[in-house]
């Protein structure tokens with residue numbers, strides 16, 4: 169039947185469509201957000217914006233905050249408060265600012281004295297805050313992790329954090345559907361980390377741009393939830409906005425008994441499971457991009473270069489620029505080998521290491537630690553390993569690992585056993601590499617300077633990192649007799665998807681209980697007016713040429729500058745490691761922005777694709793803006809960066825026509841001005857001749873030209889949001905997260921008071937009796 173296919177939906181289509189509050193003619197959609205995770209790095213400016221506008225957090229019950237990036241992983245035995253515990257002043261200020269904000273805005277917060285503190289992407293699932301079919305956001309690119317539950321989970325910038333806090337919605341557009349199907353079976357010793365590294369090697373770091381990836385196939389089905397999280401976590405390294413796995417019995421089994429999941433076996437649980445079971449792609453649904461892989465082609469995989477697409481099986485040798493056809497890849501390979509201090513043709517297994525890091529939101533869960541412990545048990549780390557550390561993803565994981573004796577196995581082998589946090593994944597805390605140190609790391613990014621200025625990162629699975637620590641070199645874990653693939657799931661349990669009607673009196677009472685006073689969190693100043701942004705109509709100025717591909721946001725603004733609680737003042741740090749000598753801080757004369765006339769550039773013209781990939785840090789556009797650059801022209805952009813620029817009144821212009829881009833680059837290289845005319849959508853040379861037309865999204869153009877800010881516009885939709893929320897309360901009542909909040913309310917003169925302190929109770933009762941092992 170012609171046209172019949174149009175009704176067939178993918179998992180992504182279903183979850184997305186279930187959250188549409190409003191759709192404009194140009195396809196701009198107001199999307200409802202069910203779950204918002206907040207951490208200290210990307211929230212201060214958002215809360216500040218909220219305070220300045222006199223706005224409240226619309227749904228504190230759907231918001232969960234913790235500290236993870238800046239905190240030391242040192243023992244907390246003597247912990248009193250963050251003020252005395254966090255030594256580094258900027259880090260301390262960021263942590264204290266979050267604590268201030270959660271108090272002022274009444275949010276649930278897991279602080280350093282709470283076992284439930286940990287990396288946002290670990291604690292959300294652990295608590296059952298992340299649920300199938302939900303929309304989940306966080307000012308953090310690895311929010312994609314939560315897609316393992318069949319939720320639509322993606323990272324956002326700080327302006328969007330403010331938008332969600334104020335409105336519980338986001339303005340967005342539909343993404344494309346991409347299917348990555350891995351069939352067959354995995355070889356022993358191959359884990360989901362190897363699978364995802366392999367996938368990124370195949371599709372490239374821009375392969376998923378504009379897409380949501382659905383991971384499917386027999387290999388994905390056979391993975392545990394923790395293994396699926398590791399995969400979805402790195403969707404962002406494949407350029408995708410999100411990764412998803414359809415929920416199944418493995419998912420439901422994982423969620424049983426989680427504090428914030430519906431109570432197991434209750435009517436609500438059954439209703440939820442019934443809905444969750446419907447969340448799978450329709451047979452025959454069409455995907456915009458399809459990738460089919462066979463599990464047997466995947467070997468234990470490691471990265472050799474400075475991009476997550478630079479991966480090879482551990483049996484391989486360091487490549488040469490000549491191995492690549494694409495000019496950008498040749499150039500990147502050459503740079504990467506220099507940076508990594510590697511010679512083409514060297515067997516990967518001959519590469520000697522200095523440090524080993526087992527942790528991060530990719531691989532710091534219990535199964536990861538168990539797999540690594542199995543490898544190191546009874547052995548000692550090699551003499552050349554200066555430091556090997558294990559950093560559990562949360563306090564609860566740490567406790568459980570200790571109960572299983574894993575800490576002892578690690579410390580006996582010579583590893584450090586640390587407290588939960590992001591740690592050496594990006595080194596915003598004291599855990600960093602020294603210049604030129606080489607590290608085997610279970611994290612997700614191997615960008616230049618990621619783990620410390622001039623540090624060299626090799627990404628791999630936990631058991632591989634453990635084996636590397638013992639041997640002192642990159643190692644094939646399969647050479648270790650005890651190595652096993654611990655990420656294979658246990659036998660599936662069966663859950664009866666029996667439906668029970670929920671509309672009993674007590675259910676309704678509970679539904680009506682949120683929000684308790686019926687409108688405590690609606691914004692009072694919702695007139696739709698806002699401070700607004702400077703208008704962008706035309707921009708004429710010097711354009712700086714940059715011949716690089718895959719410029720990541722770590723390169724645009726490195727982690728040490730993310731500790732600010734302001735949006736301004738980052739211009740001097742822009743492209744820090746390209747711009748300054750990291751040994752003595754002097755300017756590197758070869759870098760374009762250190763040359764005349766480019767010190768005054770207003771436009772950046774990039775020749776390589778995928779500009780702004782990696783982290784969601786809005787500090788990247790803030791740094792460009794502070795330097796004076798308001799417009800970036802490139803063949804393509806990473807999704808989050810692209811969004812973030814618009815929110816700051818900047819214009820990113822994708823120019824895919826190579827000839828046109830070359831002409832623009834030539835003008836830039838000649839040191840001439842160019843003119844970007846947004847109203848007429850053309851780029852002109854200094855004499856006013858048209859060089860190239862460009863496309864821009866209608867709604868975004870409208871906002872830029874008129875200097876409109878999104879929050880004000882969205883607040884005009886208040887009644888539609890309320891209607892959506894009412895429907896949500898009736899259809900999916902388990903999403904009204906009253907569990908923590910209710911227990912916090914104080915009868916303080918009738919006012920609703922929520923304490924920003926460790927939460928004493930959960931849905932299941934007193935936290936003291938909370939079982940740690942799930």
Ligand SMILES: CC(C)[C@H](C(=O)O)[C@@H](O)C(=O)O
Pocket residue numbers: 209210237307308309310323594730782783784785786
């Ligand atoms: C700090 C945050 C913005 C960042 C991200 O978005 O990924 C961080 O988690 C990272 O891994 O670089």
Ligand code: SF4
Pocket residue numbers: 236237287308310528529530589590593594611612
């Ligand atoms: S990628 Fe690293 S820094 Fe970013 S959230 Fe995960 S653990 Fe933290």
